[in-house]
Amino acid sequence: METSxxxxxxxxxxxxxxxxxxxxxxxxxxxxxxxFFGPDEALxxxxxxxxxxxxxxxxxxxxxxxxxxxxxxGWEGDATYAYSGITLRPAPWTARVAAVRRQIEAAxxxxxxxxxxxxxxxxxxxxxxxxxDEPELGPAPVIASASFGAPRRFLLRPKRGGGASxxxxxxxxxxxxMRGPTQxxxxxxxxxxxxxxxxxxxxxxxxxxx
Numbered sequence: 001m002e003t004s005x006x007x008x009x010x011x012x013x014x015x016x017x018x019x020x021x022x023x024x025x026x027x028x029x030x031x032x033x034x035x036f037f038g039p040d041e042a043l044x045x046x047x048x049x050x051x052x053x054x055x056x057x058x059x060x061x062x063x064x065x066x067x068x069x070x071x072x073x074g075w076e077g078d079a080t081y082a083y084s085g086i087t088l089r090p091a092p093w094t095a096r097v098a099a100v101r102r103q104i105e106a107a108x109x110x111x112x113x114x115x116x117x118x119x120x121x122x123x124x125x126x127x128x129x130x131x132x133d134e135p136e137l138g139p140a141p142v143i144a145s146a147s148f149g150a151p152r153r154f155l156l157r158p159k160r161g162g163g164a165s166x167x168x169x170x171x172x173x174x175x176x177x178m179r180g181p182t183q184x185x186x187x188x189x190x191x192x193x194x195x196x197x198x199x200x201x202x203x204x205x206x207x208x209x210x
Contacts, residue, residue, distance in 0.1 A: 025156065025166065027185040032168060033175040036107070036146070042173030045096060046148035049201050052094045053117050058086055070192075071125040077114030079208035083134055090114060100146055101205055108177060110142045112205035120152060120190070123197040127190035131159065133183040136208050141183055144205040145176040150198035156188050170202075 023030040037045065055072040066085070075081060075088035076097055082088070093101075101112055118127065132143050147170040154176065156166040170176060178188075190202075 023166070023168070025182075025186065026158075028156075028182040029178065029180040030156070030182060031177045031179075033107075033177075034171050035173055036175035037103075037148075037173035039173065042148050045100065046172065046201055048096045049094075049117070049148065049203070050119065050199070052096055053119075053201075054091050055117075055119055058088075071127065072119040072121065074117040074119075075114070076117065077112075077208075079114050079136075081114060081116070081134075081136070081208060088116075097203065100203060104144050104146065104175065104205060107175070108142070108144060110144065110207070112142075112144065112207050114208050115203050115205045118202045118204070120150075120200040120202070122199065123193040123195060126192040127188075129157070129187045129189045131183045131187050132178075132204075132206065137183070137206060138209050139184075140180050141206060143178045143183070145170070145178075146203045146205075147174050147176075147200065148172050148202075149200035152190050152197065152200050153193070154188060154190055156186050159185055159187055172200075 019033060019035075021032045021034070023032060053074040053076070055074050058069045058073055059066045075090050076093050077090045080087060080089055097115055097117070101115065105111055120126070132141055149172055151169050151171050154168045154170050156168070157163060168176065178186075
């Protein structure tokens with residue numbers, strides 16, 4: 001099993017009275033809230049989201065060639081989104097996704113008009129190194145990431161290199177928020193694992209600018 005706390009190798013972790021763990025990284029604002037959704041709620045959401053979202057296997061362009069995305073995805077919201085050579089047309093908000101969005105907006109004070117949902121079916125499904133820095137997200141995008149199902153390791157590393165990767169174990173029901181200059185200076189990924197691991201759903205909320 002993965003460890004259950006936000007472990008870091010290259011960053012200080014600061015707790016606060018509001019239940020938010022702030023991870024100290026140069027040129028970044030990263031917050032982690034374990035147990036943002038209670039255990040029963042997180043389990044119900046995982047089952048409901050898995051059945052409710054229109055999952056697809058997208059093809060992305062990497063180094064000039066198209067490959068199958070190593071996970072299933074769904075795009076919902078009010079805006080079209082383009083990344084890695086693909087353009088996503090939004091499906092309407094489903095009931096559970098919309099409810100999760102309202103809870104996150106109330107807790108963070110942010111407003112989101114789109115969500116990318118990812119379904120990691122097992123440990124071989126993964127997310128490669130990248131930053132959410134597309135122009136339509138603006139110069140300082142806020143990315144709010146809710147996790148349900150099995151825990152998975154989430155890694156951050158500086159874009160310029162030279163620094164150790166910072167791991168955070170994303171627990172079911174947790175919320176990770178990246179703000180400010182994070183996407184300009186840091187890459188992130190969900191690496192594959194050979195350890196037995198169950199399926200995981202991740203909802204990454206964002207705001208697409210007109």
